[in-house]
Amino acid sequence: MTEKIVRAHTNIALIKYWGKRDEALILPASSSLSLTLDAFYTDTSVTFDNSLQSDTFYLNDRLQNKTATEKVSTFLNLFRKPAGISSPALIKSTNFVPTAAGLASSASGMAALAGAANLACHLQLTQRELSLYARRGSGSATRSIYGGFVEWQMGTCAADSYAVPIDDADWDIGMLVVVVNSRKKEMSSREGMKNTVETSPFYTGWLDSTANDLIEIKKAIRLQDFQKMGEITESNGMKMHGTMLGANPPLSYWEPDSVVAMQLVRQLRQEGISCYFTMDAGPNVKVLCRLTDSEKIKARFAKQFNPEQLIIAKPGEGLKVLTK
Template sequence: MLKGSAKAHTNIALIKYWGKADEDLIIPMNNSLSLTLDAFYTETTVTFSEELTTDIFYLDDVLQDEAGTTKISRFLDLVRKKADCPLFAEVKSYNHVPTAAGLASSASGLAALAAACNQALQLNLSDKDLSRLARRGSGSACRSIFPGFVEWQKGTSDETSFAEPVPSSGWEDELAMIFILINDQEKDVSSRDGMRRTVETSAFYPGWLQTTPQDLASAKIAIHAQDFNKLGAITENNALKMHGTTLAAVPPFTYWSPDSLKAMNAVKKIRATGLACYFTMDAGPNVKVLCQKKDVAKIEAELANYFEKEQLITAFSGPGITYL
């Protein structure tokens, strides 16, 4: 019996990953940049055993059906091949994140599974190679291997597509992100399907690819200069641009709900009062508000005029992979 346990935190992209150049290897169309956060995480234990005749997957103590286990088994197949291990595995995962609601549950989930497998099978992978492995499970999982600011280099092959830390002199410790939970239900259009439809059909997608490298370069300059307003403005603009591509897809779709718009407008109104804050959104209706730690209490108080306190969760910069 071979056993490993690991914990990984979610990350939220400030410069988004949207669209795959290679669906099988999960190589993205553009580089992305994220912040790993402390509030949402996944803890996973994997046990490879001669007694098992198939892979078994429990999510929050609920045995998953065949469809729910398929993605996990596909990932385990990659690990088994790498380790030359024929054994089936039992995976027990605890998500301290609403699943498939645009809160990066797949990022923390697959990063934790990759690290647990690394421990169980004694693969001794470097952080870079662990990042490459996690990417094969879920693209954004490659960024959850590291703490703080992280860049995913898109690369052109399995070997060259990986994440790495972005030097920041610890500035991320001064930042925070307030999650406005609009809806924690599973979304109608998955990230995977949404990306594919956008890449294949959206008239706006070429503009996304053309402008995102400059967004990334500007964001890294802002991080180096510790210029919060510059980083916030780029983050907000990049998110709006990503969501704009979905409106021109065929058929068009959006992850926004009426309350998403309400949240975005609330952030703009709060910013107009002199409190520096900027929004971002992933493939789901929930809105994340990037702000400075020193302003959290004031911004939370303002947001409470628009949303219930239970809908607001504050996160700070989080750690990389932890072995349990």
């Protein structure tokens, strides 16, 4: 019997998602825009099996604890209910990306789980419907349903807060991911986000400015204006981290090598190499660049970082079904 596996790639937000207006439904406080990457992904299968006593979840071939399994079970119930299924499930997931290290493992993980649950339940959901479901597992997962540049539209309610593809990114675009630290972070994105929204005096300004950033970056993408796109990406990411520094207590995911990487990007720009940095809720730095410049940029970073810390990524594709 062939096993069907669903692969979803991570995405890196260029216009950030930071803050919810509804915690339970994971409705964002603003729209966001991302680039799906080919280098990091999750493969997941779901099989309903009445011989099991309860849902059983393996991540990277390791049986997961009750807390992790309950989170997956709650998400699977969103699919089981409309399908009229009550059987326990065997969930097998392999992360080709460090978990909870600020490299969007939850985005690829929950998007792959949504796709695998859809297959197992024979629901035949559209990509838009899958995007709505994936959002309930992880906000950024709503964007990993698609490849290329993707916008998560904040919407007005749970029914219209989903992602839409913007551009297939089939032009000279790449990203160098600088893995400063692949360990699990001390404060999750969800906790950091909540604390920032509730306590940072800068947060309202962030929301006001990010709406305009989204309009401008979509124009830049449409015109394939790499410099403008990069400038907006870098500015938007730093504004998000500024809101965290204004939280109580202040929050920073940066490490010394994060700053080293950002400074090197600025230095490369001064030398005429067009590249821009962004960071999510973690210490790792993503360098947006032209794919044709990526090896040259990697070589410069290799003078200050180990080769295994440097990963070149191309634009990735949307959900894909594999057979094993």
